[in-house]
Amino acid sequence: MATLYQHHLLPLQRLPNSPRRPPPRLRLPTKPSRHHNRQLRPRAAASTTATVSAMEDFRRWLASHGAGDGGKAIPAAVPEGLGLVAARDLPRGEVVAEVPKKLWMDADAVAASDIGRACGGGGGLRPWVAVALLLLSEVARGADSPWAPYLAILPRQTDSTIFWSEEELLEIQGQCAMQKFLPVVVCWDLSVTFMLLLSLAGTQLLSTTVGVKEYVQSEFDSVQAEIISTNKDLFPGSITFDDFLWAFGMLRSRVFPELRGDKLALIPFADLVNHSPNITSEGSSWEIKGKGLFGRELMFSLRTPVNVKSGQQIYIQYDLDKSNAELALDYGFVESNPSRDSFTVTLEISESDPFYGDKLDIAEANGLGETAYFDAMRDACKSALADYHTTIEEDEELSGRENLQPRLAIAIGVRAGEKKVLQHIDGIFKQREEELDGLEYYQERRLKDLGLVSDNGEIIFWE
Numbered sequence: 001m002a003t004l005y006q007h008h009l010l011p012l013q014r015l016p017n018s019p020r021r022p023p024p025r026l027r028l029p030t031k032p033s034r035h036h037n038r039q040l041r042p043r044a045a046a047s048t049t050a051t052v053s054a055m056e057d058f059r060r061w062l063a064s065h066g067a068g069d070g071g072k073a074i075p076a077a078v079p080e081g082l083g084l085v086a087a088r089d090l091p092r093g094e095v096v097a098e099v100p101k102k103l104w105m106d107a108d109a110v111a112a113s114d115i116g117r118a119c120g121g122g123g124g125l126r127p128w129v130a131v132a133l134l135l136l137s138e139v140a141r142g143a144d145s146p147w148a149p150y151l152a153i154l155p156r157q158t159d160s161t162i163f164w165s166e167e168e169l170l171e172i173q174g175q176c177a178m179q180k181f182l183p184v185v186v187c188w189d190l191s192v193t194f195m196l197l198l199s200l201a202g203t204q205l206l207s208t209t210v211g212v213k214e215y216v217q218s219e220f221d222s223v224q225a226e227i228i229s230t231n232k233d234l235f236p237g238s239i240t241f242d243d244f245l246w247a248f249g250m251l252r253s254r255v256f257p258e259l260r261g262d263k264l265a266l267i268p269f270a271d272l273v274n275h276s277p278n279i280t281s282e283g284s285s286w287e288i289k290g291k292g293l294f295g296r297e298l299m300f301s302l303r304t305p306v307n308v309k310s311g312q313q314i315y316i317q318y319d320l321d322k323s324n325a326e327l328a329l330d331y332g333f334v335e336s337n338p339s340r341d342s343f344t345v346t347l348e349i350s351e352s353d354p355f356y357g358d359k360l361d362i363a364e365a366n367g368l369g370e371t372a373y374f375d376a377m378r379d380a381c382k383s384a385l386a387d388y389h390t391t392i393e394e395d396e397e398l399s400g401r402e403n404l405q406p407r408l409a410i411a412i413g414v415r416a417g418e419k420k421v422l423q424h425i426d427g428i429f430k431q432r433e434e435e436l437d438g439l440e441y442y443q444e445r446r447l448k449d450l451g452l453v454s455d456n457g458e459i460i461f462w463e
């Protein structure tokens with residue numbers, strides 16, 4: 001336990017957004033954040049009037065570039081920050097936002113920019129790093145940027161766990177006991193997907209968040225050395241890790257999930273659409289199509305997946321497959337839907353184990369032949385459950401309280417979900433343990449494979 005606890009604390013102490021770090025110097029957008037953690041990135045004072053005028057500028061900018069679709073959706077302040085509100089009754093499938101390619105921040109925009117010129121078209125960079133650098137260099141240009149009205153309405157941060165303080169992150173701690181010695185490698189979630197993995201990997205939200213930040217830090221170190229420090233004209237103020245993390249967080253939370261790799265793009269206006277758990281349709285709510293003369297101009301077209309009344313907010317479904325931990329990491333919210341709960345259990349067979357081959361064989365065949373294995377799984381579940389500082393009942397009581405801070409609500413939602421999944425796994429192993437007598441033993445199965453035992457379990461003698 002002590003070792004595992006340290007495993008989480010060590011990287012956390014090095015978290016780059018620690019309040020001990022000097023404040024970022026890049027002037028980031030001044031849209032007021034509804035998020036409560038102001039330590040990391042103190043924002044410039046911005047009055048409501050400034051926001052209203054920023055929104056007006058943004059709307060004018062959209063209209064002047066032919067974005068929108070007859071003003072059916074209006075960017076507006078909503079409980080989730082900003083969002084799209086229906087200007088009239090909209091039937092399901094109606095196009096609500098059309099955004100021409102010239103407004104997208106994507107690989108082509110990078111190639112056409114000074115960033116692209118400075119690094120050979122930007123093609124050598126990872127797509128997200130290239131767009132992140134474009135975003136930061138355009139922020140650095142201030143009012144001279146062609147995207148200035150869009151940049152001005154971007155949030156300073158979201159409730160994604162990458163923006164949480166160390167104290168906030170520790171609210172979700174607890175799950176590390178699963179990394180103790182155990183005989184087989186198993187990865188499981190509430191949908192009872194049974195997968196076999198052959199390496200040890202901590203997969204819970206806390207360690208994932210730390211891992212993501214370490215990854216972003218290493219990317220930052222490279223671009224800092226190779227691009228930022230050698231192109232002072234593009235980045236006149238210094239770019240800090242916090243700035244780079246902000247750009248990463250914006251991409252992570254705003255890019256439509258299907259726009260991956262070279263297609264990665266920030267689509268102003270369309271990226272204001274918020275998520276609702278009530279939208280359960282699998283199909284995509286958007287498409288890219290040709291418009292104008294000979295369909296030459298590419299247009300990002302967003303549709304409403306359901307009927308929306310005038311004045312109501314337009315929502316889409318971000319991703320039905322994401323767990324609550326992934327939603328918390330990418331967007332900074334969770335759902336109460338239990339199918340979003342997950343706890344990935346990653347255990348390993350030690351290669352020095354004298355029965356390594358046999359255990360691996362058992363694992364690969366999904367064989368469940370040893371009482372010890374069930375005991376270990378059940379012990380691991382209990383041990384992991386004991387590591388949480390609160391019980392499910394306490395979490396439920398806490399989550400029912402009024403005016404819960406959004407990040408605390410996320411932490412409670414994720415850790416309660418993990419515990420429910422652990423209890424579920426424990427229940428399954430308990431049940432299988434009780435059924436053990438009826439299961440085919442490994443030795444018996446191997447003899448059967450060799451044709452030495454009949455289906456009724458009798459040894460076949462061929463002499």
Ligand SMILES: C[S@@+](CC[C@H](N)C(=O)[O-])C[C@H]1O[C@@H](n2cnc3c(N)ncnc32)[C@H](O)[C@@H]1O
Nearest residue numbers: 080081082158253254271272273274275331333
């Ligand atoms: C694509 S942006 C949507 C526009 C965003 N609301 C804004 O103010 O710019 C995604 C972000 O919106 C917020 N968001 C979207 N759907 C939400 C929901 N159902 N609950 C809470 N926040 C949500 C989260 O901050 C998320 O990271």
